[in-house]
Amino acid sequence: MTRRVILHIGRHKTGTTGLQLFLESRRADLTKAGFCYPLSGRNQSPGQSREDQSAHHGLARGLIGPRDIVRQRLQALRPAFLDEVRDAHTVILSSEGFQNVEHLDLLAEFLDGFEIETICYLREYLSYVASAYAQEIKGSGMATDFIFFEQNFGFYLPQFIAPWKHIARRSEWRLYDRARLVDGNVVADFVTIAGLPLDPSRVELDSNMSISGNLLGFKFILNMLGLHANALGAPMNALAMEHPRFRGPFHMDLATQKRLRANNSCNRILREMFGDISEFDFEAGNRVFDPFFLEQDMKTILREFVQFEAVANHPLIAALERGQMVAGEMPR
Incomplete structure (x- = not known):
């Protein structure tokens, strides 16, 4: 019997956290059906958040670094991994960190004996960069403006796609657009594409929400002051869930939108892959340092x-x- 491994490789800001929490919550159901969402490759230490514990970030991070060290890490992990998945016909591994893997051949070596399939969700370029920026402000001490962030984002879609062709028997590229996803959400879409024996109707809300508006501006100030701490994530999530002005896209003028989209080939390639794609108008987004509501x-x-x-x-x-304080615009 051919055994397969499904690699969910991101990308980040495409509902990955919600999907990983769902898969973790249904591990027992998967095991009964011959699937395995293994603990191997996940950081289960008490200091890790529930969200981080649910994904295979440990395996993904272990694939970054000098080749000899990466190979040693994988060789050390492989016996426990093989023991855990020995009764499964299909293994599911999920981490948006796989998008940064430096040694895909060593990952293929680690998964020797399995047919590799990849599933990845891709976003419209500007929506992707803006969401990534808001996440970095929220989840780290970064305190740079959006224009500088975009200039250094460095996302080149063909360069990302090409290496996976060398190790995967099949790659499924999906457009992260609710109008294109099964039942309008990524969990139902993934369950369908991967052929999992699960009912995705009971899906937990993604707790890793994007922040926006004056909440984004507030966290920007905290970062500038060196006050970032991981514990701040919980109150930010609570605020974003309760107040619409604190979540979703942030405001950007139309001229800037056109320029940033024109300077990257991502949307052109997405159109070649999927046909017409939707481009959100960020002028409708929440203003950062909005003086009216500040x-x-x-x-x-x-x-x-x-x-x-x-x-x-x-x-x-x-x-x-x-x-x-007198309200002003975020530095550009």
Whole structure:
């Protein structure tokens, strides 16, 4: 019997976290049907978030570095991996970190004995970059403006696609567009494309929400002040879920949108692959440092951060809370 491994390789900001949480929640059902969503290759240490524990980020990160060190890592992991999946006809591995793998041949070596299939979701270029930018502001201490971020994003779609052809028997490239996805969501789409024996009707909300508007501006300020901490993610998620102005795309003028899209070949290639693609008009997005809502939004935001002393006690944040700062535009 031919055994297969399904590699869900991203890309990030295409509902990956929600999908990984779903697969983890249905591990028992998958096992009964001869599938395996293994623990091997996942970081299960107590310090990791539930979201990180649900994905094979450990395996993906292990594939980055000097070849001899990567091979040693994989050789050390392989016995436990093979033991865990010994009764499965299909193994599912999921991490958006696979998009950064440096040694695909070593990954193929690690998966020797399996037929490799890849599934990947691709986004319209500007929506992808903007979402990635908001995620970096939210999830790290990065404090650079969007234009600089886009200039250094370095996404060249053919260069990403080509290497997977050398190790995968089949590659399924999907457009991350609700109008194109099965039942309008990535979980149902993945379940269908991968042929999984699961009912995706009970899908958990993705807790890794993109932030926008004045919440994005607030986190930008925290990053500039060196106040980033992983613990800030929970209150930001809560705010984004509760307030529409704090989630979704952020505002960008039409001229900038046209210029950024024209300077990258991604959308042209996506059209060759999928036909017409939708391009969101970011002029309808939430303004960052929106002066009309700034004072109101800062009060709402700061109520969620009062427990973080380093944030609440900083003089600049205290001034924001008192409404003493003059609103302006995010630096471009």
